Amino acid sequence: MPLRLEIKRKLAQRSERVKSVDLHPTEPWLLASLYSGTVCIWNYQSQTMAKSFEVTELPVRSAKFIARKQWVVAGADDMFIRVYNYNTMDKVKVFEAHTDYIRCVAVHPTLPYVLSSSDDMLIKLWDWEKGWVCTQIFEGHSHYVMQVTFNPKDTNTFASASLDRTIKIWNLGSPDPNFTLDAHQKGVNCVDYFTGGDKPYLITGSDDHTAKVWDYQTKSCVQTLEGHTHNVSAVCFHPELPIIITGSEDGTVRIWHSTTYRLENTLNYGLERVWAIGYMKGSRRVVIGYDEGTIMVKLGREEPVASMDNSGKIIWAKHNEIQTVNIKSVVADLEVADGERLPLAVKELGTCDLYPQSLKHNPNGRFVVVCGDGEYIIYTALAWRNRSFGSALEFAWSTEGEYAVRESTSKIKIFSKTFQEKRSVRPTFSAERIYGGALLAMCSNDFICFYDWAECRMIRRIDVNVKNLHWADSGDLVAIASDTSFYILKYNRDVVSSYLDSGRPVDEQGVEDAFELLHEVNERVRTGIWVGDCFIYNNSSWRLNYCVGGEVTTMFHLDRPMYLLGYLASQSRVYLIDKEFNVMGYTLLVSLIEYKTLVMRGDLERASEVLPSIPKEHHNSVARFLESRGMIEDALEVATDPDYRFELAIQLGRLEVAKGIASEVQSESKWKQLGELAMSSGKLDMAEECLKRAMDLSGLLLLYSSLGDAEGISQLASLAKEQGKNNVAFLCLFMLGKLEECLELLLESNRIPEAALMARSYLPSKVSEIVAIWRKDLNKVNPKAAESLADPEEYPNLFEDWQVALSVESKVTESRGVYPPAEEYINHADRSHLTLVEAFRNMQVDDEEPLENGDADHENGEEQNAEELNAEELNAEEQNGEEESQEEAVVVDADSTDGAVLVNGNEAEQEWVLTPHQ
Numbered sequence: 001m002p003l004r005l006e007i008k009r010k011l012a013q014r015s016e017r018v019k020s021v022d023l024h025p026t027e028p029w030l031l032a033s034l035y036s037g038t039v040c041i042w043n044y045q046s047q048t049m050a051k052s053f054e055v056t057e058l059p060v061r062s063a064k065f066i067a068r069k070q071w072v073v074a075g076a077d078d079m080f081i082r083v084y085n086y087n088t089m090d091k092v093k094v095f096e097a098h099t100d101y102i103r104c105v106a107v108h109p110t111l112p113y114v115l116s117s118s119d120d121m122l123i124k125l126w127d128w129e130k131g132w133v134c135t136q137i138f139e140g141h142s143h144y145v146m147q148v149t150f151n152p153k154d155t156n157t158f159a160s161a162s163l164d165r166t167i168k169i170w171n172l173g174s175p176d177p178n179f180t181l182d183a184h185q186k187g188v189n190c191v192d193y194f195t196g197g198d199k200p201y202l203i204t205g206s207d208d209h210t211a212k213v214w215d216y217q218t219k220s221c222v223q224t225l226e227g228h229t230h231n232v233s234a235v236c237f238h239p240e241l242p243i244i245i246t247g248s249e250d251g252t253v254r255i256w257h258s259t260t261y262r263l264e265n266t267l268n269y270g271l272e273r274v275w276a277i278g279y280m281k282g283s284r285r286v287v288i289g290y291d292e293g294t295i296m297v298k299l300g301r302e303e304p305v306a307s308m309d310n311s312g313k314i315i316w317a318k319h320n321e322i323q324t325v326n327i328k329s330v331v332a333d334l335e336v337a338d339g340e341r342l343p344l345a346v347k348e349l350g351t352c353d354l355y356p357q358s359l360k361h362n363p364n365g366r367f368v369v370v371c372g373d374g375e376y377i378i379y380t381a382l383a384w385r386n387r388s389f390g391s392a393l394e395f396a397w398s399t400e401g402e403y404a405v406r407e408s409t410s411k412i413k414i415f416s417k418t419f420q421e422k423r424s425v426r427p428t429f430s431a432e433r434i435y436g437g438a439l440l441a442m443c444s445n446d447f448i449c450f451y452d453w454a455e456c457r458m459i460r461r462i463d464v465n466v467k468n469l470h471w472a473d474s475g476d477l478v479a480i481a482s483d484t485s486f487y488i489l490k491y492n493r494d495v496v497s498s499y500l501d502s503g504r505p506v507d508e509q510g511v512e513d514a515f516e517l518l519h520e521v522n523e524r525v526r527t528g529i530w531v532g533d534c535f536i537y538n539n540s541s542w543r544l545n546y547c548v549g550g551e552v553t554t555m556f557h558l559d560r561p562m563y564l565l566g567y568l569a570s571q572s573r574v575y576l577i578d579k580e581f582n583v584m585g586y587t588l589l590v591s592l593i594e595y596k597t598l599v600m601r602g603d604l605e606r607a608s609e610v611l612p613s614i615p616k617e618h619h620n621s622v623a624r625f626l627e628s629r630g631m632i633e634d635a636l637e638v639a640t641d642p643d644y645r646f647e648l649a650i651q652l653g654r655l656e657v658a659k660g661i662a663s664e665v666q667s668e669s670k671w672k673q674l675g676e677l678a679m680s681s682g683k684l685d686m687a688e689e690c691l692k693r694a695m696d697l698s699g700l701l702l703l704y705s706s707l708g709d710a711e712g713i714s715q716l717a718s719l720a721k722e723q724g725k726n727n728v729a730f731l732c733l734f735m736l737g738k739l740e741e742c743l744e745l746l747l748e749s750n751r752i753p754e755a756a757l758m759a760r761s762y763l764p765s766k767v768s769e770i771v772a773i774w775r776k777d778l779n780k781v782n783p784k785a786a787e788s789l790a791d792p793e794e795y796p797n798l799f800e801d802w803q804v805a806l807s808v809e810s811k812v813t814e815s816r817g818v819y820p821p822a823e824e825y826i827n828h829a830d831r832s833h834l835t836l837v838e839a840f841r842n843m844q845v846d847d848e849e850p851l852e853n854g855d856a857d858h859e860n861g862e863e864q865n866a867e868e869l870n871a872e873e874l875n876a877e878e879q880n881g882e883e884e885s886q887e888e889a890v891v892v893d894a895d896s897t898d899g900a901v902l903v904n905g906n907e908a909e910q911e912w913v914l915t916p917h918q
Contacts, residue, residue: 005241005255005264010285011044011296012269018289020062020104021278030278030287031072032294033063039074041086044285044296053084062104066114069128075102075116081126093132097124104147109155113172117145123160125172138170140177146189152281153193159202159216163187167204169216181219184208189232194258195239195281196319203244205232211246213261223261227254234277240284241300242319242355247274253288255299259355260373269295282580302579303527305356308566309365315349315381316581317356317370322349322384327568327575327583339556341582350384353377362397369403371395376405378419388419396436398453399475406434412442414456425456437471437478438491448480450510452496459496460510470537472530478515479535481525488519488535488547519550527564529574534593536574538564544576544586548593549600551628553621556586592618596625604634611638620644650677659686672696679703688712697728710736710819721745737816739763743770752777764805768793 017035024031028045037058041051058077066073071092072084079099083092100119107114112129123138123145143164151157157178160168165184168177184206194201201222202214211225211232230250237244237258244256251272255265272291279286284302288295306316312328325344336342357372361381369378376392379385390413392405401417409430414422427442427449435441439450439459448466450459462480464487470479480487492513499511523545528537535547542558555574562576562584573585591613598607614622623639626632627648636648636657649657650673659674675690676699684703691699697720704712717732726749733741739762746755752774759766771791778786792799799805 005243005300006298007265007267008298009269009295010298011042011047012293013042013047013295014271014293015040017275017291018294019059019275020064021276021287021289021294022064023278023280023283023285023287024065025067025280025282029065030294030296031063031065032289033060033074035059037076039063039072039084041072042294051086051089053089055082056080059101061102064105064107066107073105073107073114075105077101079118081105081114081116081132083128083132093128095132097126097134098122101144103145106148106150106158108150109152111155115148115150115158117148117160119144121145121162123148123170136172136175138175138177140168140180141166143187146187147191149191149193151193152195153200159191159193161188161191161204163189163207165206167191167202167214179219181214181216183212183214184210190235192236194237196237196242196258197321201237203235203237205235205246205248207231209248211235211244213244225254225256225261225263227263228252230273233273233275234288236277236279238279238286238299239281243299245277245279245286247277247288249273251290253277257373267297271295302561303563304577304579304581305359306563306565306577306581307359307361307368308575309361309381310566310568311365312568312575313365313381314565314575314577314583315359315361315368316577317352317359318581320352320355322352322356322370323347324349325583327585328570336585338586339559339584341584344583350379358395360395360397362401362403363399364401369395369397388415394434396434396440398436398440399438399471399473400453402453404434404436404440406431406442414440414453423456425451433466435466435469437469438475438493441466441469450514452500457500458506458508458510460514461508462515468525468528470525470528470530470535472533472535474533477518477530477533477535479525479528479530479537481528484524485520485522486525486528486537487517488521488550490516490518492516519547521547521550521552523552526561529564529566531567531569531574531588531590532593533597536564536567536588538562538576544574546588546593548596551596551600551625553625555588589614589618592622595622599626599629599631616640623648650674653677653681659690672699675699695723697723697725701728701731705735708819708821708823717741736819739816740766747773750777762809764792764802764809767791 011030015032015034018032019035020033022031028043029050030042030044031039032042033039037054037056037060039053039055039060040049043050053072055074056076056078060074060076063072063074070085070087072086073081075081075097079096079102080094081097081102082094084090085092097116098118098120102116102118104117105114112127114126114128115123116126117123121141121143124134125136126132127135141160141162141164143162145160145162147161148158151159156172158170160170165182165187167181167183167188169179170177183204186207188204188206190205192203200215200217202216203211204214205211209228209230209232213222214220215222225244225246228246228248228250230248232246232248234247235244242258243264244258245253246256247253251268251270251274253267253274254263255267256262257264269290271293274288274290276289277286284299286297286299304316306314308314313324313326315322315324323346325346327342330342330344352370354370354373354375354377356370359368359370361368366381367378367387368381369376371392371394374391374393376390376395377386378388380387390405391407393408394406396404402415404412404414406412409432410426412425412427412431412434414425416422429444431442432445433443440453440456442449442451443466446465447461447463449461451457452459464480465482466480467483468481470481472478475493476491478489478491480489492515495513496511524540525537526539528535533548538544538558542561543554544556544558545552545554560578562578565575565577565583567574567588569590572587572589574588575583575585577583591610595607595610595614598610619638619640623635623644626635626638632648632651636645636652636654639645639648675687675696679687684707688700688703691703697716700716704716713732713735717729717736720729720732726745730742730745733745743755743759743763743766746758752770756767756770756774759770768791771789775786775789778789790798792802796802
């Protein structure tokens with residue numbers, strides 16, 4: 001079976017000729033040394049250059065990260081080794097290392113050592129903890145030493161490749177090589193060790209256009225890889241995948257299977273000759289350095305090869321090694337929080353003869369199938385014994401334990417539970433994938449066809465590009481995942497059975513009503529499982545969601561890629577695994593899912609029976625689900641959070657319920673919200689209570705003034721004064737006709753100019769008293785302006801109708817304490833606009849009747865005008881030293897009166913606009 005590796009290009013960066021590449025173990029960095037003498041660090045996530053070092057004007061043929069020191073070490077054609085700190089960009093060390101071009105530097109995985117090889121035919125060992133002293137020289141090659149590399153399984157040994165056509169294996173501390181392999185017919189350019197498994201293998205690449213795999217214990221050639229048409233310049237065993245990668249001056253990179261040595265793929269990015277290949281343990285990224293730039297590719301899926309049975313036993317494959325863990329035993333002993341890694345005891349189960357690309361339990365968990373390398377093997381899950389095997393590109397279990405294998409795009413075989421072949425099927429289209437479950441599904445690139453397992457009759461064809469298929473255990477529901485969305489379909493098995501039993505022919509589309517589309521959700525499913533009628537999946541944003549009846553709910557936001565394993569009903573937890581084989585669990589209550597399912601089906605009676613089994617802490621989640629369904633009354637009954645219940649009660653207009661919640665919580669904002677709603681609903685008693693509790697004085701003012709409630713306004717005036725809300729207090733006193741108290745409030749608030757203006761309009765008898773206070777206050781700021789203030793007692797000639805105004809005041813005072821109800825407003829609405837002063841003049845003294853409060857109110861509106869003078873102009877006049885005439889009175893405290901005011905001889909006839917301030 002071809003590995004069918006997904007190969008995704010992650011970075012393409014044009015540059016001058018690249019001679020070496022390396023990957024940083026923790027940062028998203030790629031190190032490239034260039035023939036031009038520069039060393040660059042590229043960030044492959046942001047696709048930008050992170051750092052650049054101008055090393056020399058000659059080629060830098062090798063550079064490596066020393067991550068534990070935050071260093072980069074580079075060897076160049078000027079024979080120098082240079083060490084840089086890649087954080088500070090400082091040069092740490094520069095020293096002459098060889099007498100000819102330096103071809104390679106290699107960093108010891110754990111010790112403070114760097115190896116260098118050169119055209120001077122020497123290999124040298126440097127110890128940075130001893131000041132970069134050369135602690136050993138390895139002599140023996142008779143030509144340029146092109147590459148050195150440490151053995152990852154025994155870091156005390158290393159291999160060297162030379163143009164003298166040999167590979168030599170050396171020990172640190174020993175001057176002579178352990179042995180020499182006469183490797184190729186021409187010079188050897190590169191060498192690498194096999195890292196996975198126990199095979200003692202080396203791979204070499206040569207100018208004879210071949211790469212060879214060697215057993216360094218038997219010193220024999222295991223395989224020769226032929227196919228390149230020019231010198232092989234770079235080779236590697238991939239540390240995570242069963243592949244060998246070779247790069248050549250023919251411009252291609254070839255990918256070979258490391259077990260079968262079959263050529264799997266050839267990459268050609270058109271960037272001329274290949275000079276270097278970089279990789280890193282734990283990563284599927286591979287970097288290739290070319291004449292014209294750098295390419296990074298990602299090989300294969302990162303999804304771990306793992307499967308979990310219904311009892312909580314997980315089996316996974318790490319390369320060819322099979323391991324098992326048991327979730328149930330761990331979780332029973334300790335409490336693990338959602339998303340916390342489980343401390344699992346890993347047991348070795350055995351090995352697999354092929355490289356596993358998929359691994360899956362059968363429905364009852366007794367068997368596990370491993371598929372890969374074009375074959376499948378069925379093992380017993382407990383003892384890991386081989387029960388059956390065969391050739392297969394893909395394998396699929398049925399819900400009953402039968403299975404199907406896809407041997408090619410045109411041949412599919414179906415087997416019984418006892419591993420006996422039942423039938424062979426040749427579909428009329430190219431079958432690219434198969435899926436198991438209640439029905440056997442065969443997919444082309446454009447559609448999916450469902451067949452029954454018993455006789456392989458066509459059930460239904462659906463035109464959709466399928467990426468994955470997930471059947472519910474009941475066999476009644478199936479999720480079809482495409483590139484951008486997924487579809488929930490209902491399988492009508494009774495319709496299909498009756499159709500097939502009737503003997504009617506089935507056309508190429510199958511049974512028309514076999515499936516019913518229930519829901520379509522525009523999200524990409526990465527992995528998914530069913531729990532009852534609930535489909536759990538993680539999407540492209542790595543959110544863990546579940547879908548019930550088309551309603552998607554996010555359970556958790558995952559902080560890294562994770563893949564669904566399964567669900568344990570006994571623990572009400574769903575389990576996921578990441579690419580490092582860490583297992584995490586997240587709580588998902590079956591009772592919650594069951595409740596939501598019943599609500600979606602409209603079975604509210606059974607849903608109400610299930611509700612008590614849902615823990616109280618999940619009731620708000622239930623309520624939000626009900627609210628999303630428009631069932632707000634039910635949501636209010638279920639919800640426990642006071643804030644949420646208050647919102648629901650407000651939505652429903654259930655003010656008494658909302659009032660009860662507000663009483664529990666004692667939140668001013670809730671009382672205010674409820675008071676406004678009660679007022680708009682006409683529930684004025686409740687509104688008054690709520691506004692009082694919320695201390696919403698403005699709201700109370702609106703309420704009392706609308707009702708004409710003099711007693712309420714009087715109480716509000718006192719409350720507002722206590723609270724320091726002078727605006728509200730002033731308006732209350734003003735409406736009550738308590739003008740003396742209004743004046744007192746203005747004086748207490750240091751609004752003396754406003755007090756004087758108000759006295760002139762409403763209480764002329766108080767003007768002299770307040771003018772005296774105003775003079776005294778203004779004298780502190782502007783004595784000249786203070787002197788210009790006119791007192792009517794001293795200058796009655798400046799105040800027209802002054803005596804009349806005093807007489808009107810005495811008459812109106814009698815009716816100021818009378819408060820007619822608001823309903824009488826209509827009787828006063830059309831009264832004459834004649835001012836009280838004019839009316840007083842026109843009336844005969846002998847015949848006049850006591851003034852009504854309506855006239856007093858009229859005076860309040862009509863006798864308040866004054867010409868406004870711009871404060872800036874007044875200030876300018878004062879600065880110019882102009883004398884104020886005795887006919888003018890100037891208010892200079894412009895800030896406190898919203899503008900300077902000119903009082904002249906006509907003021908009594910004009911209307912004052914009073915703007916009280918808090």
